[in-house]
Amino acid sequence: MLLKIQASDEPGSILGAIFNHFPAASDGKWNILIGFEAFLAVLISSVIAMSFAIPQAGLASIALACAAIVPRVNQIQRVNRDRIWDLGMSGWEANRKSIISVTILFIGMVLAYAVVGLVLPQATLQEQYTFIMDRGTAYTSTDLSPERFAHGMTFLRINTYVLIVFFIFAFIYRGLGTSMALGWNAGVWAITLVTAVKVNMAAAASPILLALIATVALSPHVLLEGLAYLCGSLAAIFFSRGVTLYKPTDSRFFKVLNAVVVLAVVSFGMVILAAVVEHFWAPFMLGFL
Numbered sequence: 001m002l003l004k005i006q007a008s009d010e011p012g013s014i015l016g017a018i019f020n021h022f023p024a025a026s027d028g029k030w031n032i033l034i035g036f037e038a039f040l041a042v043l044i045s046s047v048i049a050m051s052f053a054i055p056q057a058g059l060a061s062i063a064l065a066c067a068a069i070v071p072r073v074n075q076i077q078r079v080n081r082d083r084i085w086d087l088g089m090s091g092w093e094a095n096r097k098s099i100i101s102v103t104i105l106f107i108g109m110v111l112a113y114a115v116v117g118l119v120l121p122q123a124t125l126q127e128q129y130t131f132i133m134d135r136g137t138a139y140t141s142t143d144l145s146p147e148r149f150a151h152g153m154t155f156l157r158i159n160t161y162v163l164i165v166f167f168i169f170a171f172i173y174r175g176l177g178t179s180m181a182l183g184w185n186a187g188v189w190a191i192t193l194v195t196a197v198k199v200n201m202a203a204a205a206s207p208i209l210l211a212l213i214a215t216v217a218l219s220p221h222v223l224l225e226g227l228a229y230l231c232g233s234l235a236a237i238f239f240s241r242g243v244t245l246y247k248p249t250d251s252r253f254f255k256v257l258n259a260v261v262v263l264a265v266v267s268f269g270m271v272i273l274a275a276v277v278e279h280f281w282a283p284f285m286l287g288f289l
Contacts, residue, residue, distance in 0.1 A: 012071030015041060031101050034072050035108035041068040042112030042186070050128070058129035058187065061116075066176070066183035069105055073182075074175040076101045077237060091259050099231060102178070106226045109186035117194030125195060132191050144200050144214055146286045152279025159225055159271045163232045167264075170236035178233040185229060189222045200289075210289060217285030221278040228270035235263035 011017040019037045024030035045064035049057035076098050083094040117125065126133050149155075169177035197214050201207035242256035 010071060013041075013068050015044065015068060016071055027097060027101075031104045034101065035104040037072065038065075038069055038105045038108035038182075039112045041065045042109050042183075043115065044068075046112075046116050056128065056131060058125075058191070059131050062183045062187045065109065065112075065187075066179040069109075069182065070175045070179045072105060073102065073178045077175065077234075091255070091262075095234070095259060095263065098234065099227070102182070102230045102234070103227060106182050106186055106230060107223075109182055110190045110222075110226075113187050113190030114194050117191045117198070122195070122198065125191065129187075129191050132188050133195070144196055144210075144286055144289060146283030149278050149282035149286065152275045155278050156272060156275035159228070159274060160268070163228060163267060163271055166229045167232045167236045170233035171240045174237050174240055178230070178237060181229045181233045182226075185226050189225075193218055193222070204289075213285055213288055217282045220281060221274045224270050224274035224277060228267045228274060231263045231267035231270065235260045235267060238263070 011020055015037060019033050022033055024033055042061065042065045045068065046057070046061040048064065049060040054060045079101075080094050080098040083089040083097070084091060120128075166177065166181040169180055171177070173180070193214070197211050200214075201210055204210040238256050239260045242253055242260070246253035246256065
């Protein structure tokens, strides 16, 4: 089923078309391929934006990368439907597999933006990623002190707002809305954290130890937030499709609605967990610096 869909879907870009030629007989192999595709999509988009001297090239690269992975997000949705309706797979299992696939896309984009942040000089990052670097919020500060992250309720409030925004985007724009959630969070968090580590490494007694501790301290809540937004976006897409495809009295609509409610609850639960981890785990680990 997966290979059939890969062969019949419009890949949306030459990069996607190339990756469709690689064999992916299992979910694991396919996830690795689409993760690498997302990684390359970000790097290529960043190079293109920088090469053409586009103002705010960082923002342009996020837009281009998001556009490049929309077909993959849509493909994951179609695979999800086929697993449930054609193969008879349970909603829990099908949704779990879809969440894993979308998470792999997110991780690929985060790693790519981390590479961008490591390679580009600080002055270039400041110029091309002004929308991140000059926002002046707790999220964009280069401060790695424990006190910066000991504000769980503040982060919970902000992240809940972001979750609602991405839910609305995904409900209206579906695959594009989900891609925006992926690209925006990957770019903002990767550039912010890599910049913070680079700035603090200059004065650190052990730069490698600082980078390791910062990664261990900050990665968990970044991943949890990303998962929360992805689950919320998937719920929004399911709801968007359900209200347009099925009548309220259709049994299939109730099945879709059940999946929407479950994913929405899971996404908000992850937002809460991310805030708790950010409030306690990050300061605890950063206290070793």
